[in-house]
Amino acid sequence: MYRRWLWPGFALxxxxxxxxxxxxxxxxxxxxxxxxxxxxxxxxVPIWSPLQWNVGWIVEVLxxxxxxxTFFGPSVRTVEYVASSLxxxxxxxxxxxxxxxxxxxxMRSLLLVLIILPLWISYLMRMLAxxxxxxxxxxxxxxxxxxxxxSQPREWLGGEPSTVVLALVYGYIPYLILPLFAALDxxxxxxxxxxxxxxxxxxxxxxxxxxPLSKTGIxxxxxxxxLPMFGDYYTPNIVSGTPQTxxxxxxxxxxxxxxxQPTIGAGITVVLALFLTVLMAYYMWTIHRAxxxxxxx
Amino acid sequence: xxxIAEQRPRGISTWSRASGWVRNPWGRPRFLVLITxxxxxxxxxxxxxxxxxxxxxxxxxxVWQGFSTRWYWGDPVDSVWHDPTLRHAAVQSLKLxxxxxxxxxxxxxxxxxxxxxxxxxxxxxxxxxxLFPFVTPExxxxxxxxxxxxxxxxxxxxxxxxxxxxxxxxxISYVVVIVRGRLFSIGRQxxxxxxxxxxxxxxxxxxxxxxxxxxxIVASAAVVFAIxxxxxxxxxxxxxxxxTDTVPIRIYSATRAAPLPSVxxxxxxxxVLTLLSLALAFLAWRVFTREERRARAGQTKDLAVFEL
Numbered sequence: 001m002y003r004r005w006l007w008p009g010f011a012l013x014x015x016x017x018x019x020x021x022x023x024x025x026x027x028x029x030x031x032x033x034x035x036x037x038x039x040x041x042x043x044x045v046p047i048w049s050p051l052q053w054n055v056g057w058i059v060e061v062l063x064x065x066x067x068x069x070t071f072f073g074p075s076v077r078t079v080e081y082v083a084s085s086l087x088x089x090x091x092x093x094x095x096x097x098x099x100x101x102x103x104x105x106x107m108r109s110l111l112l113v114l115i116i117l118p119l120w121i122s123y124l125m126r127m128l129a130x131x132x133x134x135x136x137x138x139x140x141x142x143x144x145x146x147x148x149x150x151s152q153p154r155e156w157l158g159g160e161p162s163t164v165v166l167a168l169v170y171g172y173i174p175y176l177i178l179p180l181f182a183a184l185d186x187x188x189x190x191x192x193x194x195x196x197x198x199x200x201x202x203x204x205x206x207x208x209x210x211x212p213l214s215k216t217g218i219x220x221x222x223x224x225x226x227l228p229m230f231g232d233y234y235t236p237n238i239v240s241g242t243p244q245t246x247x248x249x250x251x252x253x254x255x256x257x258x259x260x261q262p263t264i265g266a267g268i269t270v271v272l273a274l275f276l277t278v279l280m281a282y283y284m285w286t287i288h289r290a291x292x293x294x295x296x297x
Numbered sequence: 298x299x300x301i302a303e304q305r306p307r308g309i310s311t312w313s314r315a316s317g318w319v320r321n322p323w324g325r326p327r328f329l330v331l332i333t334x335x336x337x338x339x340x341x342x343x344x345x346x347x348x349x350x351x352x353x354x355x356x357x358x359x360v361w362q363g364f365s366t367r368w369y370w371g372d373p374v375d376s377v378w379h380d381p382t383l384r385h386a387a388v389q390s391l392k393l394x395x396x397x398x399x400x401x402x403x404x405x406x407x408x409x410x411x412x413x414x415x416x417x418x419x420x421x422x423x424x425x426x427x428l429f430p431f432v433t434p435e436x437x438x439x440x441x442x443x444x445x446x447x448x449x450x451x452x453x454x455x456x457x458x459x460x461x462x463x464x465x466x467x468x469i470s471y472v473v474v475i476v477r478g479r480l481f482s483i484g485r486q487x488x489x490x491x492x493x494x495x496x497x498x499x500x501x502x503x504x505x506x507x508x509x510x511x512x513x514i515v516a517s518a519a520v521v522f523a524i525x526x527x528x529x530x531x532x533x534x535x536x537x538x539x540x541t542d543t544v545p546i547r548i549y550s551a552t553r554a555a556p557l558p559s560v561x562x563x564x565x566x567x568x569v570l571t572l573l574s575l576a577l578a579f580l581a582w583r584v585f586t587r588e589e590r591r592a593r594a595g596q597t598k599d600l601a602v603f604e605l
Contacts, residue, residue, distance in 0.1 A: 006414075007414040008419060010407045010408070010410050010411030010415075011407070011411025011415055011420075011423055012411070014407060014408025014411070015408070015423050017404060017469060021442065021445075021465075021466045022429065022438075022466055024445060024449070029440055029441045029444055032444055032448070096332060099329035103326050103329060111337070114341065115337070117341065121568055121571070122526070122527040122545060122567060122571065123545075124549055125344065125565075128347055128548055128561065129344045129346060129347035132358045132359055133346060133359075135359040136359075137357075137359050139359070170340070223432070227432055227433075227434055228434050231436040237549075237553065238552050238553065241553055249434075252436055253436070256440065256443070262444065265440065
């Protein structure tokens with residue numbers, strides 16, 4: 001009896017903590033989203049039993065997500081920003097990870113430390129750095145006017161979508177490079193040699209051996225940075241702060257911190273979480289299929 | 298066995314390498330070298346420039362006008378040392394990070410041991426639950442904790458207590474992942490040897506397993522300290538106003554108001570603290586595992602002798 005309960009007993013405090021402060025809170029969001037609003041105090045009243053849920057507010061939120069609604073623009077923008085940031089991250093990150101994994105040589109440890117370093121510098125500090133650089137009299141504007149690329153300084157921080165995308169890339173790319181590196185580093189070199197021995201050119205070796213073998217790393221890294229990017233609100237706020245670049249996270253932030261309407265905020269959070277669950281499920285399904293294919297081989 | 302990388306001639310002189318660069322700067326590895334170093338410069342130099350401006354002599358954070366330590370302690374009103382809001386934010390950040398380390402590390406270590414050794418039906422769902430905080434966007438966690446503290450566990454409310462509880466919630470999983478990695482690399486043989494020699498599970502745990510886990514425990518404590526210092530979203534959602542603002546919250550509100558180089562200064566101080574705690578953890582890991590690495594090196598040497 002003692003032995004049987006020993007290990008679950010070890011896990012118990014942690015599991016209890018996560019149930020009470022992770023699962024229950026998430027259910028509270030659902031209960032608020034399907035709840036009512038006190039007419040006098042205008043405070044949200046959560047409804048805990050699914051049988052008594054009030055769907056009025058969530059229908060209202062879904063209406064606003066439809067084309068023409070107030071959340072439609074920010075949703076489309078969020079998808080655009082996340083997709084372009086992800087594409088840029090992959091375009092920059094893949095060659096970097098590839099170089100360190102394949103040709104790092106003696107520099108490998110140093111390069112890895114330099115790649116990991118930004119992960120340990122506060123995200124806010126790194127955004128602050130760009131706010132300094134992109135200021136009207138900042139280094140970027142001075143360089144661009146000095147080289148006559150721009151005739152006069154540009155307001156980079158005044159609501160430019162390109163600034164937001166740059167900031168997102170800068171913020172999240174280290175989280176993509178590491179899984180990419182791990183996946184590329186795991187590839188057995190004998191596969192590459194086999195391809196070369198069988199007459200494949202370097203390019204087709206890359207396209208038919210390296211790229212497919214690093215697919216799990218690409219997908220894993222993409223999920224790792226996409227999920228937090230969809231919930232980001234501070235990056236657009238810091239480097240732009242205008243409604244033209246507002247993302248879906250900013251809408252949630254607004255309904256809690258701006259003019260408080262927590263019921264609607266909770267509704268958007270539920271919709272966002274559902275959307276991300278679908279993304280996550282797709283990822284798990286691909287990984288499952290990939291591992292099954294490997295097992296079949 | 299020759300690998301692709303080794304097919305290139307070894308021991309090329311610097312000169313011929315340089316002339317190779319001139320003749321064909323777009324050869325495959327060369328192009329990759331360029332991208333990699335450009336990326337590294339791009340990822341680190343902006344932060345260094347931000348550090349530079351924390352030493353600026355004037356109020357500008359974008360035009361360099363000479364070196365001074367005014368924003369650290371020299372300025373009697375706006376320096377990190379004299380501005381009460383900045384100093385308070387630093388204290389609050391350190392308070393949250395210390396409490397987080399003290400609570401999350403033991404819970405996470407126990408959970409890691411439990412999950413690694415527990416074979417029952419509940420192990421898989423618990424493992425799944427433990428991984429969830431990694432894939433949940435922080436804003437979702439922030440919203441849910443805020444709602445639960447203001448509508449369900451109303452005795453907590455928003456403020457320092459809520460912030461600590463929130464930080465622990467996202468930190469536990471990091472501890473589990475680090476400690477479990479070490480548990481897998483140790484394996485079960487030491488505990489089994491202890492059990493064979495008559496140690497009870499509790500004795501095997503305290504006398505054998507815990508000493509072996511020490512490096513991972515120290516490392517996870519440092520990582521928790523670092524992620525807690527750097528956290529912005531959870532601290533912001535659970536903050537109850539000015540006196541619970543942490544350094545990241547100060548940086549966030551300062552970049553949107555009228556910023557002074559003192560913000561760069563406090564960000565620099567926190568960055569140095571984070572990097573120091575991680576460097577210490579890395580050193581501790583090296584020191585604690587030195588014997589093992591030596592033993593492993595000796596082992597392979599012994600095997601090599603055996604093969605001869």
